Amino acid sequence: MVALTKAINSNREDPDRKRANARKRFPVWRWVILLIAGVYFLLPLWAALRFAGIRAFGTVFVQPGFWPAIWLSTRLAIMTTLITLALMVPTAVYVHLRVPAMRRLLESITILPIVIPPVVLAVGVLQVSPGSLKATPWLLGLVYVVLAMPFAYRAIDAGLRALDLKTLTEASSSLGAGWSTTLWRVLLPNLRTALLSSTVLIVALVLGEFTIASLDLYVTFPVWIVQFDQLNANMSVAASIFALVLTWLFLMLIVTFGTRQSRRTGGGAVTLFTVARAETKGN
Amino acid sequence: MTQTEEVETTLGPVTGPRVARARSAGRSMAKLVGVVPFAVYVALGLIIPMIVVAIDAFRNPNTGAFTFTNVNIATHGVYATGIRESLILSVLASVIPGIFGALIAYAIFTAKRGAFLRQVVITASGVFANFGGVPLAFLFIASFGSSALVTGWLNDLGFNIYNAGFSLYTLSGVTLVYMYFQIPLMVLVILPALEGLRPAWREAAENLGARTWQYWRYVGGPVLMPSFLGCVLLLFGSALSAYATAEALTAGTIPLTSIQIASFLNGNVIAGQQNVGKALGLGMVVIIAIVMVFYVLLQRRAAKWLR
Amino acid sequence: MATNAADDTAQAASAVTASVTTATSARGGTSVSLRNLSRTFGATRALDGMSLDIAPGELVALLGPSGCGKTTALRIVAGFETADTGELLIDGRDVSGVPASKRDMGMVFQSYSLFPNMNALDNVGFGLRMRKANAVTRRQRAGELLEMVGLAAQAKQFPHQLSGGQQQRVALARALAIEPRVLLLDEPLSALDAKVRLQLREQIRNLQQRLGTTTLFVTHDQEEALSMADRVGVMRGGKLEQVAAPDELYSRPATAFVAEFVGTMNRLPGELVDSGTVAVLGTMVPVQDGAPASGQVDVLVRPEGLTVVQAADGNGIVSNRTFLGATSRLTVLLSGDTEVQVDVPSTTAAAMVPGTAVQVALPPAPVLVASRNE
Numbered sequence: 029m030v031a032l033t034k035a036i037n038s039n040r041e042d043p044d045r046k047r048a049n050a051r052k053r054f055p056v057w058r059w060v061i062l063l064i065a066g067v068y069f070l071l072p073l074w075a076a077l078r079f080a081g082i083r084a085f086g087t088v089f090v091q092p093g094f095w096p097a098i099w100l101s102t103r104l105a106i107m108t109t110l111i112t113l114a115l116m117v118p119t120a121v122y123v124h125l126r127v128p129a130m131r132r133l134l135e136s137i138t139i140l141p142i143v144i145p146p147v148v149l150a151v152g153v154l155q156v157s158p159g160s161l162k163a164t165p166w167l168l169g170l171v172y173v174v175l176a177m178p179f180a181y182r183a184i185d186a187g188l189r190a191l192d193l194k195t196l197t198e199a200s201s202s203l204g205a206g207w208s209t210t211l212w213r214v215l216l217p218n219l220r221t222a223l224l225s226s227t228v229l230i231v232a233l234v235l236g237e238f239t240i241a242s243l244d245l246y247v248t249f250p251v252w253i254v255q256f257d258q259l260n261a262n263m264s265v266a267a268s269i270f271a272l273v274l275t276w277l278f279l280m281l282i283v284t285f286g287t288r289q290s291r292r293t294g295g296g297a298v299t300l301f302t303v304a305r306a307e308t309k310g311n
Numbered sequence: 312m313t314q315t316e317e318v319e320t321t322l323g324p325v326t327g328p329r330v331a332r333a334r335s336a337g338r339s340m341a342k343l344v345g346v347v348p349f350a351v352y353v354a355l356g357l358i359i360p361m362i363v364v365a366i367d368a369f370r371n372p373n374t375g376a377f378t379f380t381n382v383n384i385a386t387h388g389v390y391a392t393g394i395r396e397s398l399i400l401s402v403l404a405s406v407i408p409g410i411f412g413a414l415i416a417y418a419i420f421t422a423k424r425g426a427f428l429r430q431v432v433i434t435a436s437g438v439f440a441n442f443g444g445v446p447l448a449f450l451f452i453a454s455f456g457s458s459a460l461v462t463g464w465l466n467d468l469g470f471n472i473y474n475a476g477f478s479l480y481t482l483s484g485v486t487l488v489y490m491y492f493q494i495p496l497m498v499l500v501i502l503p504a505l506e507g508l509r510p511a512w513r514e515a516a517e518n519l520g521a522r523t524w525q526y527w528r529y530v531g532g533p534v535l536m537p538s539f540l541g542c543v544l545l546l547f548g549s550a551l552s553a554y555a556t557a558e559a560l561t562a563g564t565i566p567l568t569s570i571q572i573a574s575f576l577n578g579n580v581i582a583g584q585q586n587v588g589k590a591l592g593l594g595m596v597v598i599i600a601i602v603m604v605f606y607v608l609l610q611r612r613a614a615k616w617l618r
Numbered sequence: 619m620a621t622n623a624a625d626d627t628a629q630a631a632s633a634v635t636a637s638v639t640t641a642t643s644a645r646g647g648t649s650v651s652l653r654n655l656s657r658t659f660g661a662t663r664a665l666d667g668m669s670l671d672i673a674p675g676e677l678v679a680l681l682g683p684s685g686c687g688k689t690t691a692l693r694i695v696a697g698f699e700t701a702d703t704g705e706l707l708i709d710g711r712d713v714s715g716v717p718a719s720k721r722d723m724g725m726v727f728q729s730y731s732l733f734p735n736m737n738a739l740d741n742v743g744f745g746l747r748m749r750k751a752n753a754v755t756r757r758q759r760a761g762e763l764l765e766m767v768g769l770a771a772q773a774k775q776f777p778h779q780l781s782g783g784q785q786q787r788v789a790l791a792r793a794l795a796i797e798p799r800v801l802l803l804d805e806p807l808s809a810l811d812a813k814v815r816l817q818l819r820e821q822i823r824n825l826q827q828r829l830g831t832t833t834l835f836v837t838h839d840q841e842e843a844l845s846m847a848d849r850v851g852v853m854r855g856g857k858l859e860q861v862a863a864p865d866e867l868y869s870r871p872a873t874a875f876v877a878e879f880v881g882t883m884n885r886l887p888g889e890l891v892d893s894g895t896v897a898v899l900g901t902m903v904p905v906q907d908g909a910p911a912s913g914q915v916d917v918l919v920r921p922e923g924l925t926v927v928q929a930a931d932g933n934g935i936v937s938n939r940t941f942l943g944a945t946s947r948l949t950v951l952l953s954g955d956t957e958v959q960v961d962v963p964s965t966t967a968a969a970m971v972p973g974t975a976v977q978v979a980l981p982p983a984p985v986l987v988a989s990r991n992e
Contacts, residue, residue: 057418058418058421061414061415061418062415062418062419062432065411065415065494068490068491068494069435069439069491071454071461072450072451072453072454072455072491073450074454075450075453075454075459075460075461076449076450076453076454078453078460079453079459079460080453115348115349115352116349118345118348119345119346119348119349122345122346123345123346126345127343127345127346130346134346134349136607137353139603139606139607140353140357141357142545142548142549142603143548143596143599143600143603144357144361144552144596144599145551145552145554145569145572145592145595145596145599146552146554147552147554147569147572147573147576147592148361148364148572148592148593148595148596149357149360149361150576151360151364151572151575151576151588151589151592152359152360152361152363152364152592153356153360154576155360155363155364155367156359156360156363170356171356173352173356174352174353174356174357177353186503228434228437229437232437232438232440232441233441235441236438236441236442236443237441238443238444238445238555239444239554239555239573242555243573243576250444250446253445253446254444254445254446254559264445264446264449265446265449265450265453267446268445268446268447268449268450269446271446272438272442272446275438275441276434276435276438279434279437279438280430280431280434283430283433283434284430509730509731511727511728511729511730511731512731512733512734514696514698514718514725514727514731515725515727515731515732515733515789515792516733516744517697517698517717517718517719518696518697518718518719518721518723518724518725518793519719519724519744519745519748519792519793519796520719520720520745520748520749520796521719521744521748522719525748529733529736529744529747530733530735530736533735534733534734534735615734615778616734616735616778
């Protein structure tokens with residue numbers, strides 16, 4: 029009788045055990061931390077929303093200077109992304125392949141923009157650049173490339189390290205492809221996650237950069253928000269939150285779309301700073 | 312292959328070693344060709360502006376002669392206070408968010424089923440890490456300002472924070488606001504280090520009898536420490552360089568170096584002191600450069616273990 | 619709630635079993651019993667009612683393709699996973715509720731499990747530190763174990779300074795330092811070079827036998843399993859297909875999967891005449907136990923179980939010949955598009971170049987038979 033009950037018990041699924049399993053996977057303290065973090069980050073947003081009033085949102089879009097400012101920031105984001113990637117990817121590939129000894133040096137150089145405060149850089153750049161360039165917003169884009177270098181390089185470097193670069197390029201050239209074909213058709217598709225991570229970081233950077241833009245007297249979106257603050261506080265708060273939400277949506281789009289793409293080709297999820305490997309639950 | 316042979320025959324016999332050395336030197340120079348565009352860009356966009364600032368820091372703005380006056384002014388009086396305040400702020404705004412950021416990163420990282428959560432937090436971190444300046448300042452004034460929402464709630468609960476000496480416009484207030492972008496930055500930079508923590512270590516430790524705190528004390532902590540310290544240093548540099556938020560919040564009530572440098576750009580300068588801002592800038596760069604050297608050293612150590 | 623009473627009596631019953639088994643294991647070694655373990659991950663059934671008894675001092679290898687559940691089973695024994703159903707008995711006592719850190723088992727992981735911030739000596743002594751041994755004892759015992767695995771000279775080196783093989787030996791020493799009741803090995807040799815793998819195989823087996831530690835070894839390499847284990851459990855799809863000594867596994871596989879997974883196996887089309895005889899290759903051959911009902915079947919024969927001679931009017935043509943040393947393996951294409959591998963002494967194979975017409979035959983020994991679609 030006892031043996032039978034025991035046998036029955038072992039065959040039925042034990043709900044307590046399942047619950048214990050679940051608890052082990054995600055203990056309480058993690059929720060506490062995330063809750064505190066959530067409150068800290070969301071509370072000011074909500075308070076600002078209450079302050080500005082929902083109606084303020086609608087009127088943001090019709091304020092003078094809104095669309096030009098957004099347009100400028102968008103153009104700058106695109107310009108910076110293209111130039112940064114066009115500059116960093118071939119350089120990184122080249123160094124990885126031909127002069128691996130220079131990798132350390134390259135890494136150190138790309139850390140420099142972090143070392144130099146934007147304020148200081150603004151001072152220097154303004155001094156050095158020709159007047160003709162200063163008149164156009166393209167100067168800002170070029171400076172942003174410098175600011176974006178560290179993040180772009182880290183992402184691209186991580187992506188390159190995950191590939192067997194030497195083998196890929198040798199295989200490609202043995203099949204008759206030239207340098208540019210190899211880069212375009214073989215390497216870039218495999219670097220998709222790294223490129224996406226870089227784009228994400230660069231866009232976030234450009235859409236949020238205020239210091240150099242304002243000191244160099246350009247009216248990008250972040251600068252416009254500040255200028256507007258002088259006139260209408262409510263609007264300005266609404267605009268800030270709008271900027272935040274817009275950037276976030278944009279990033280989520282890129283990340284989700286990029287992850288889906290890369291999963292199809294067997295890669296991992298797109299993360300900022302590193303390329304994560306998809307986790308397999310196997311034996 | 313055939314080309315070089317042809318050259319050799321038309322030029323006649325040439326001495327072996329000299330040609331070989333010249334050729335290999337030429338080859339290694341040629342190797343660097345691919346790095347040229349990058350080098351040019353960095354030189355123009357980064358190195359040259361910096362050199363200009365560095366040189367001007369030691370030049371008299373009127374005569375162009377070499378002088379230490381700028382540096383002198385930059386290290387005394389109101390500017391010295393600015394440096395001190397900036398350093399204190401940077402320490403606070405790097406250690407505290409460093410700890411929080413690491414905890415948050417760990418909380419989302421180890422959640423096996425939480426891939427979506429991880430994605431959300433990472434993207435949010437990417438956004439918030441770049442969020443600053445007036446919008447951020449405004450957010451906090453709207454919630455923690457003297458007549459703001461949260462202050463009101465806390466008042467109702469019985470905590471009058473302003474009576475207790477809190478203000479958004481003091482160092483502690485600015486630290487609170489800085490955390491808004493420092494914490495996400497920490498999350499982003501420490502995640503790669505966390506990914507280097509192999510689950511096998513945790514399991515091996517558990518298997519050998521270690522409880523959670525023992526694992527952290529003997530294995531996890533020591534292994535992560537170089538990365539953690541390195542990331543805190545990175546945050547330190549970030550806090551020290553921060554301008555927009557400080558400007559928006561304090562507008563001069565607290566002397567901070569980055570604001571003082573910017574005021575030179577805006578032209579609020581005493582005659583003859585135009586280059587003091589550059590001296591200050593140079594000083595900042597020197598401090599951060601030292602910090603970054605340690606950062607790189609710590610990352611190297613971490614890389615050795617977290618392969 | 620009614621089950622509580624039943625649980626109590628069940629516990630009393632298991633206590634009795636425990637005392638009996640403890641008496642047995644007092645002779646030396648720990649017995650491990652997996653009873654009807656199941657574990658599902660989302661939509662996948664990683665383990666499906668797996669049961670296995672490991673005798674004290676035995677080395678049992680779990681062999682199977684990736685995804686078969688062998689690592690899951692090992693991790694359940696270690697305590698890193700909990701089974702959804704079933705029980706795990708160590709010396710007769712159910713340890714399902716015991717956390718991994720208290721199970722007194724030593725585990726060697728696939729790779730890179732040494733703590734990078736400690737040198738070899740400290741790594742090996744870690745388990746002892748957790749058991750509150752003092753520094754002197756730790757150093758002494760760790761030193762002994764490093765000596766046992768031949769790495770006494772590397773005691774002060776850090777993991778990143780050691781080769782893969784050396785790291786795994788330190789990992790082994792670390793697992794054994796705590797004198798575990800059970801030794802668990804999760805594909806410890808998979809990440810190593812072939813030569814190092816062979817050396818380590820021997821070393822692990824010798825150590826295990828010397829110490830008499832009950833061991834569970836997971837691998838996907840059948841050569842490894844067959845050469846090291848007292849018994850091998852072949853797994854597929856979360857279930858154990860057969861558990862037997864290596865030679866029995868080889869010569870008397872219980873299922874077609876086991877037959878083909880272990881060693882090379884030929885499949886020849888045949889027809890069952892009755893439940894005891896099968897017609898294949900033009901002859902009648904007796905069937906080994908367990909034949910399916912009737913009809914078209916596949917006859918399973920090892921390469922060394924076939925004979926081949928040169929014959930101009932034979933039933934096949936040699937398509938390939940591989941020199942393996944004393945024997946050579948011939949691939950013969952038979953009529954009907956069947957391909958078989960036959961092992962012959964190299965002296966005989968010398969004359970059988972590709973293209974030679976040959977006659978392949980089956981000696982009248984009992985053969986294994988599987989249904990056509992298995």
